[in-house]
Amino acid sequence: APAQWINDPNGPIFHKGFYHLFYQLHPFSDGSGPKYWGHVRSRDLVGWEHLPIALAPAGDAGETEIWSGCCTINALGQPMAFYTSIGPNHPAFNHAEQWAATSDDDLIQWQKSPANPVLADATNGGTKIYDWRDPFVFHDGKKSYMVLGGSLNESKGGQAVVNIYEAENAGMTRWNYRGVLFQLPDAAARTSECPNFFKLGDEWVLFVSPYGKVQYFVGDFNAKTCRFHPRTRGVLDFGSSYYAPNTMLVPAGRRLVWGWINGFPEGHGWNGCLSVPRILSLSGDGQLRQNPAPQLAKLRGQGQTWQNADLNDAAKIFLLPATNTLEIATEIDLQSAARINFIIKSGNPSSQVTVNYDGLELQVMDCKAPLPSPKSARTLKMRMFLDRSVLEVFANETVCLTKVISPPGPDATLEIRAMDGFACAKKIQVWPMKTIW
Secondary structure, three states, rough: OOOOOEEEEEEEEOOOEEEEEEEEEEEOOOOOOOOEEEEEEOOOOOOOEEEEEEEEEHHHHHHOOOEEEEEEEEEEEEEEEEEEEEOOOOOOOOOOOOEEEEEOOOOEEEEEOOOOEEEHHHHHHHOOOOEEEEEOOOOOOOOEEEEEEEOOOOOOOOOEEEEEEEEEEOOOOEEEEEEEEOOOOOOOOOOOOOEEEEEEOOEEEEEOOOOOOOEEEEEEEEEEEEEEEEEEEEOOOOOOOOOEEEEEEEEOOOOOEEEEOOOOOOOEEEEEEEEEEEEEOOOOOOOOOEOOOOOOOOOOOOOOEEEEEEEEEOOEEEEEOOOOEEEEEEEOOOEEEEEEEEEEEEOHHHHHHHHHHHOEEEOOOOOOOOOOOOOOOOOEEEEEEEEEEEEEEHHHHHHHEEEOOOOOOOOOOEEEEEOOOOOEEEEEEEEEEOOOO
């Protein structure tokens, strides 16, 4: 956001040549407060343009907050936004409504639907759903569906569910409750915020944010029964600062995801940001793969490359560009080493960044992720995006860790060691990163 508080990405949609991205915004302070929808757009995923606030609470209609949701194109060809509407006497825990708004093709000016609320408690046919929020619309064949998060037992744990609805008219203002698409298997899960349900290749993928690390499930969707049967599952990001992702279908059928990065200190006039866009795919065994969107390469400045550097327990030091906005790509062959250690150092000792890999687990500062490497090919391919106080790490296409850090100075170096054996840095590349604004 230009300033103040930002959290969940909302309504990502590619429309008429623009990537549109909305987000939860409290425009009056850098602390959490009543939410609006902020708005940015881009032609190429690289340069972004701030736009006016897209959705504000309709006070005369009893709205006090505009919570998370999605954008889609309805069967009448209209751009349409769905979101969770919060009123002054409607605690979000046990009562919320789902509202809609429509726009022209520029997606800048939005009009609230006269049919609001398009989903209310009565839509659920007597089923009491707590923490009922965060609509996400998807299409399958000629039908349109919506998923919403929630809990069936006052968010006490064990009955966190994703609910599913089917559109009954072309304008998507009437919906039929089809029941529980999926119940989270974790007994401790209290709810299932920000569900995203979409097709990736021939598989169906579900994202949920259960007041903890974001989980994904991959499996089959039965459109007749409206039930999801997963075969594999995993964690979207093992870092401590990533939550509430939202996805966008882009040309050629690919899908991007953004997440909310949180955990910043208060009192700076801004708080929170969004992750870099990630392109999603699946491995042959049903595991999610994530890579930085290839367009981000356009942000690279003049780079440096080192090749075939032998590593041992004496630090090999690489001088980084004189900036703290960097992309670093490494390809390491562990050979006989028990562990590889990376340290980003600068004149600010409190900003030291450490990364360790032992062939089984990747550790970034205090965050750990399982990352087994086949014994026949003990390699680590890693890309790190360092944006002042944000670090995003991508390892072997299968593990991501996002963490808020203390910003390093512009005099940083990268130190790499091989512990208890020898290794080879087959390639190390670093680039200064240009601004997206």
